[in-house]
Amino acid sequence: MRVTCHECALRACGLFKSVTAEELNSINAIKRDHLSAPAGAEIVRVGDDSPELYTLYSGWAFRFKTLPDGRRQILNFLLPGDLLGLQAAMFDAALHGIEALTEVQLCVLPRRQIWALFGQMPGLAFDVTWLGAREEGFVDENLTSVGRRSAVERVAALIVALYKRAEVLGLVADATFAFPLTQQHIADALGLSLVHTNKTLARLRRMGMFTRANGSLTLTNPRVLERIAQHFDDELPRRPLI
Amino acid sequence: MRVTCHECALRACGLFKSVTAEELNSINAIKRDHLSAPAGAEIVRVGDDSPELYTLYSGWAFRFKTLPDGRRQILNFLLPGDLLGLQAAMFDAALHGIEALTEVQLCVLPRRQIWALFGQMPGLAFDVTWLGAREEGFVDENLTSVGRRSAVERVAALIVALYKRAEVLGLVADATFAFPLTQQHIADALGLSLVHTNKTLARLRRMGMFTRANGSLTLTNPRVLERIAQHFDDELPRRPLI
DNA sequence: CGAAACGTTGATATCCTTCAACATGAGTGG
DNA sequence: CCACTCATGTTGAAGGATATCAACGTTTCG
Known part of the structure; x- marks a missing residue:
């Protein structure tokens, strides 16, 4: 029972800008998998060197860093609609871990094909950049809390x-x-x-x-x-x- | 004495991926201005609702947030080659301020035209996303410091x-x-x-x-x-x- | 010269951490 | 059903890292 992008519950929330049917088909074509992981699962491991890009379809997760002696800092929380592993995909290596907080469902987007799609679908490039900027905004917000509140x-x-x-x-x-x-x-x-x-x-x-x-x-x-x-x-x- | 993108000192550092001559011309065509500001200048004001996108050509700057009672959190520092105002350009309103630490020189890129260029130059879209992810990485690092060191x-x-x-x-x-x-x-x-x-x-x-x-x-x-x-x-x- | 911004230092206060003990609930195997 | 463990949550006491207060020094610059 494969969920296609056409019936994606996330689109219904108005999270994404409206896309043409053609664009939707392109995305659906490269969507490789729709997998799930239990709470506590490590979705991205630090140092991972062949990371994929994911969309969080359902469930919660979090990004974190760990110091050599074990102290852990959670960078932000990820909710449905968020992109997972953008940094990792950009740098060919993950600088932080991502762990599932609840059971999660993920859409896997092979990153090489994503970059290729940037050419055909400028709207997609915009969305990815937008999601990245939004996430940075969350981290900014949390940094302000931790530093000054x-x-x-x-x-x-x-x-x-x-x-x-x-x-x-x-x-x-x-x-x-x-x-x-x-x-x-x-x-x-x-x-x-x-x-x-x-x-x-x-x-x-x-x-x-x-x-x-x-x-x-x-x-x-x-x-x-x-x-x-x-x-x-x-x-x-x-x-x-x- | 207009500095064109062809002679941009930043390209010489290998900061950007190599671009074709044609792409370079496109960028240079939309580059609107090359302006400078003194140390202490507010480059982006919080709440700004018609922000442009800048490239920091020379000098240092920093992004910050301020709480209602005046407590200030610096989010990260900006050095030559960094993009300024990406969040602001994405959200049509700045959620943080940007201030010059030294005298700075900025390249002004009208954001509407940038999005338009995404279609013609997927490489540019990639670079913008890459710079955004890199900056988020810096904030991540700083958050880890502030939270756990x-x-x-x-x-x-x-x-x-x-x-x-x-x-x-x-x-x-x-x-x-x-x-x-x-x-x-x-x-x-x-x-x-x-x-x-x-x-x-x-x-x-x-x-x-x-x-x-x-x-x-x-x-x-x-x-x-x-x-x-x-x-x-x-x-x-x-x-x-x- | 005087003022303003920045840097330095000691004394005191406080928020937060650490330590330690106990409580509660879920799961597991006897 | 009970005993057990493990993860999580709760609470008091004591200590420490950092904040605040206050004063003074230093540099810069009109």
């Missing part, structure tokens, strides 16, 4: 950001969405220790910001949570003029 | 990284290169306070890792500095080295 602000910002991304994908109902991260994942994404992450989460929970039940998270006070997160989307930021 | 490790990692980038561009002579960052820039890039950044720099200087003189930085012990950058080894002196 307090622990509470970081946790709040992460939850709000993931909530918003899930919302766009139609994964939110009743302010509730599936939240597959363990506290260790949150700690590694935010540059915090596990213990402090736990205490910070407990604090926000006691403040009535959210609740968790069987793998789902519910925002019980989105407005305040967003304010705690210190989001800059609201107003144009300025430096103090002393 | 100690202050000494972070400073060492930053200096080593900038040194290596300068080296590729031929800006290093005798282990020395122009280093236009103030301690405030370093602090904002590494998520540290100004005071602690100062003390950490002093410590590395006392350890004989580098020296500074009139705007230049010299690595006096690259091997050890690099080892510190990866992971601050416990066998190395940790105590204050008065």
